[in-house]
Amino acid sequence: MSPSPPLDIVEGVVHQLYHLCIADLCPSQHYCSLSAPCRPALGALAPFLRLRLVSSAWDELVTNLRRDEAARSPFFAPVEAGVYYPHKWHINTRLRQAVVLGRYRVFRTINSEQGDRGVYVAYDLENGCAGAPEVILKAWVDAADFELKNEDDAYAMLEGAHGIPRALHAVRWDRDCDVHVLPLPKLGPTLEDLVEVLPGRRMDERMVLTVAIQMLDRCREIHAKQIIHCGIKPANVCIAPRGSGDSKDMLYAIDFGFSISLAENLPMPSPKRTDAVGNRRFMSVMAHHGISQSQKDDLESLAYLLSFLYHGQLPWDRRALARTASTASRASSSSQEVHQPHMWRLKIATPASELFCDMDACFFDFWNEVKGLAYGEAPDYAKMTGWFKARLEGEPADWWSIWDHCGEDA
Structure with a gap:
């Protein structure tokens, strides 16, 4: 040998x-x-x-x-510069130290809250790096994070629902990064993004009517699966991805981190109060008090969304600014602390005539229908959608056409 x-x-x-x-x-x-x-x-x-x-x-x-x-050099080619967070424990740093789940390469942070959870844009390298499609990664450090469980459960229950993105797979743990990851398809801009490029940062009636019709369909799909979204707001509604084959007016509902299962509370609300979570500007009055939510609460949030899109702000936004200025003035002339009213009080004190000022009567009809619903009562989605469709003249809004036109002018 x-x-x-x-x-x-x-x-x-x-x-x-x-x-x-x-x-x-x-x-x-x-x-x-x-x-x-x-x-x-x-x-x-x-x-x-x-x-x-x-x-x-x-x-x-x-x-x-x-x-x-x-x-x-952990990667063959760089995708961005100067993004590493200075602390190793931070989720931004964790997700950029390896190819996540052996498949996803993070290159942009959308949001990272307190360093223990975040939303990212990544390349999906499953079929190679050349022309790799972009995906959204939602990641958590803690396996017991309540948003992780809510998102994972909701997307599993909503699989196949129209207007709900389909998770690429369930939440998985990545050993190299020590994070739990949920991959989702990348959609178009959110309504929050769209409003930012519109003239006056507000939508016209045709756009708002299109949103109303689309979001009532999304709510019907979600509620049919016995899920309450609990987070309807401009940042949680997306335009369909470009070239997807969806209709030009198509909108997707995203972010089920605060969602709840309606089946757990029917036929009566749960007697257990919870901490109010979500965007306080758009959440229902009952949600402010931690009371179990049902279909009615999602539709109440939708009403606030429609008002915001048309006016560019909500009535309690104006009052909060006015009261803040008044409070600062009084505080400067007195040592006594001045308390502002809770937002839920401002919502209760706001009449429909102010919430839907200068808007069509169909929005008032929708509001009255929503306020008349009992806990857990199934709304008549077809009737409410019919009111908005009857008022919509011509074609619904073409979101990508609006985005491209306004983006050029911005």
Whole structure:
């Protein structure tokens, strides 16, 4: 039996073959990593990786080289600069230290709250880095986070529902990043984004009527699955992705982190009060008190959304600003603390004539119908949708056309 070649010669062969493979791969065109190469990269690295089969000594050299290269540069190509959060525990840093779940490469943060949960845009490298589609990742550090469970359960229950994005798979834990991840398809801009580029930052009647019709359909789909959204607001409604084949007026409902199962509370509200969670500007009056929500509460939030889109603000936004200025004035002339009223009091004190000022009578009819619903009562969605469709003249709003036109003017 011939003697084994010296270790330095073997190591030289390993390094030479590795660099030949990397040169053929063109690393600058790949967003994956040595520890999680995409399919084309794995094919290019195959000759190098086969060295592991020669002997345990060769396997150790290959493993060490991959580990050293990954430590120096975890990714073949950079996707952004200056994004690493200075604290290692922060979820932004965690998600950017490896290819998440061996498939997703994060490149932009949408939102990261207190460092323990966040929403991100990532490339899906499942079929290779070239032309990789963009996806949304929702991530949590704590496996017991109530939003994680709500989102995971809701998307599973709503699978196949029209106007609800379909999760690419259930929440999974990534060992390298130590985070729990839910991947979702990337949709178009939110209504919050759209309002920002509109003239006067408000919608015209045709746009608001289109939103009303679309969102009543979304509520009907969600409620039919015995889920209450509990978070209807401009940032949680998205335009359909461009080129998706959806109708031009299509809207998607997203973010089920605060959702609840209606079946757990019927036929009566739960006697257990909970902390009020969600956007206080758009939540129902009952939600402010932590009382169990039902279909009625989602539709109340929808009414506030329609008012906001048409006027560019809500009545309690104006009152809060006025009272803040008044409070500051009085506080400067008196040492006694001045308390502002709770927002739910402002909502109760706001008449429909102010909430839907200058809006069509169909919005008043909708509001009266919603306020007359009992807890858990199934709304007559067809009747309410009919009111808005009867008032809509011509074609519904074409969201991407509006976005492109206003984006050019902005």
